[in-house]
Amino acid sequence: MNPSSEPPAPGFPSPQRSAPLPQAPAGVLPLNPDDPRYLGSFRLLGRLGSGGMGVVYAALDGRDRRAAVKCVHRSHTADREFRDRFEREVKMVRRVRAAPLPAFLGADTRAELPWLATEYVPGLTLDEHVRRYGPLRGPGLAFFAAGVAEALAAVHAAGVVHRDLKPGNVILSPDGPRVLDFGIARAVEETALTRTGGLVGTPGWISPEQYRGADATDRSDVFAWGGLIAYAATGSGPFGTAASDVVVSRVLSAQPSLEGVPAGLRETVGRALAKDPAHRPDAAGLLNDPALAAHRQGSGTGAVAGTALPLPVPAADPWRSYAPPRRSWARQHRRGLVLGAAGLVLALVASGGVWAVADGRIGGGFPGGSADGSPTTTGITADGAVADDVPEEYRELYETGTVTVAPAPDAGDVLVRTLESEAGEEALEQVRFAMGEHSWTFTGNLTVDVTAEYLPDFGSLQVYSHEFVGIAEIEPGDEYLDTSAAISSGRLAVLSPEEPVAEFEITLMTEAGMQPGDDATAVYHTPAEAVSTPQPEVGYPGGICYHWRGWASGEESHDPDPVEATPVDATLSGGSPVNHCAYKPNRDQLWDGESPRPE
Incomplete structure (x- = not known):
């Protein structure tokens, strides 16, 4: 569910790149010798990325649809608590359906290597787009803001908190923004919290109440949404770039810098970044805000103007020709x-x-x-x-x-x-x-x-x-x-x-x-x-x-x-x-x- 050409899956650090096989599709790294070739009905053809929690594989399902299959590292598989949490998260992910979220395709939480499959979403992450082409502008920015808010509203309606909303976890697809799935990330986070008693996350995208010891809620996601929109509009986070302890101090006590955020969005973003979660709107309230209401993905406004590069449709799918053969x-x-x-x-x-x-x-x-x-x-x-x-x-x-x-x-x-x-x-x-x-x-x-x-x-x-x-x-x-x-x-x-x-x-x-x-x-x-x-x-x-x-x-x-x-x-x-x-x-x-x- 990641860009078809350049980067690995967002939310995971870039892997150590090795020379790709000559036939490998663009943006797909070759499988390692110990990587599986099949997971359930999915045929794995390469890696999209990897990180501390697992590996993201490029795959085809039984109908030859492109898929991103996230498989957890073996270090997590022996942890019964992690498996139980992952299973609960997968069950919730299956129930969440919204245009700005990748479609759920399958999962096996009890396999030797638990995995979760969603549709593959082509495009750059917000972080990659800003670094390559600069901030979002005009209607594209409002459409992006509304799309991410719509994803959060769907997630929250299912009783789930995303917890990991940041520029690397949103894809600018040809059809609009897509917020990446959260099943593995949240299960790993809760396991880490249980083991260490600390806070897991990225400074600058964590809400003040979490730093003060409170649990993450839907309003914590809204805080991250405010920071995300400020970054999309200006190219920098609302609390700047500095050492982690400095950023944490600013999140707790400093006012966010919203210079460069368009006037029509500035007030909405400011309310989302309120220190007190009770003063923030919920995701449904964001969608009803006049600055966003006309730009929802369901309103037929089309893809984000200026944020999605046109992707040519190949005559023959290189993924299909490179993937392992079907295996009944x-x-x-x-x-x-x-x-x-x-x-x-x-x-x-x-x-x-x-x-x-x-x-x-x-x-x-x-x-x-x-x-x-x-x-x-x-x-x-x-x-x-x-x-x-x-x-x-x-x-x-x-x-x-x-x-x-x-x-x-x-x-x-x-x-x-x-x-x-x-x-x-x-x-x-x-x-x-x-x-x-x-x-x-x-x-x-x-x-x-x-x-x-x-x-x-x-x-x-x-x-x-x-x-x-x-x-x-x-x-x-x-x-x-x-x-x-x-x-x-x-x-x-x-x-x-x-x-x-x-x-x-x-x-x-x-x-x-x-x-x-x-x-x-x-x-x-x-x-x-x-x-x-x-x-x-x-x-x-x-x-x-x-x-x-x-x-x-x-x-x-x-x-x-x-x-x-x-x-x-x-x-x-x-x-x-x-x-x-x-x-x-x-x-x-x-x-x-x-x-x-x-x-």
Whole structure:
């Protein structure tokens, strides 16, 4: 997510440069011998930069989109507290969406080397632009100020404090300013604070209250915003350049120097730099300021005038030609496909699963497996035979195997469709459905954004809307789930090695509307190959729980706030899933409007 040509990723010191390979794309340094070549579905082609917290890699995702993958240094990976903090930060980053922020593409916080991937944003950092071309001027400065304020407003609305806003952490892209992600930086900062009890940050961009021992808040980010705009307008920070102790003293007691900041912005910047955080506006207040309101990125004013250099679109993407070849999940994990039978059985029992083979083979199922009568299953022809392109080593697995769907053990909002052998000795993941982003309406409609990733390097698979169903409530003693299909219709995706990733949206009508208090609904993926009856059994594990935070009794009703998705607990006790979010006794406690809200 860094400039495509000149500098390494902002926020990280420049690495020791070595001679790039002749074919390396501009701005991409070669990988070191011990660098990974693949992280998840991302193919790494070089380094964008490195620093004390980690390395930023140039990468391509499964759809050949350019990505910046930040991978933490091994020195942090053994620290359990860091991993936990990093995981919490990644979950928050996933929920923050705004034009001035790089789009979240993926993460794995439990990998041997935890990583976070966002879109790659071309362009210079503010610091680089000022040093090369001088301060920003005219409408471009106001557009920059509004864009950064808009990013902070989105971050703060998610309950997050950025903590590291400075000229090296803002990109001047062709589409406007982009504030770089903050997941790794904040996790490292909090870990350092825990270890040392000190303050971590860059003098001149840290607020007075932090120097006095207070925690960083959204108003601390607004203080950094004021310094950032002063720097963008004048080429120097509002407290000058000096030794760290001198700068700290000026931040605590001296008035900022705003000479050179245009009159229309000077008052707003001055209020943002107030010593008392209570006297600063919040980010939303900045956006409503007359000096910024007309320059928001959503207003259609275009890129920052004079701050983004035009970038030619190459006929052939040099990143694609330089990147490692695509590597399917099956090829990545070929040696790991054979599992000990005892271990696999224990894993299945622990997840409380019920797995069924439809008509004795994975190509069967009750009528309606697909809307047009074609098989939905990878590797199976219309007459139920194993397709010719299935590798020999998997043919028996496809002839006699069982399809299962269950939450991924490493991600609470991911469902995994897996093919396993009859004897439980082999297992091959076929599709991963990432289902975390969701929203509710006042009437109880639930909409979920789904990203499906196809994993084998052969065959294909069709995904249909009716395979996603909602479960409003499970009564004690129920044997089957009372499901309702998504209200959208038709085929959602055709997945294959050539098109391995698809994004779509499903909407379900629930029984949760018009009620005070909190509530929950379970959403399941129920392909015919995994469910042998029209209604899944109560112990079917292939679901995700979606919670909302509603309004208290006597309060005005409103659209509920979504709570992070969690895996379904389908474990049966006395024939009932007593820990299931849709189990009636559990829902009754949420609906009374007085119980603690789910976390």
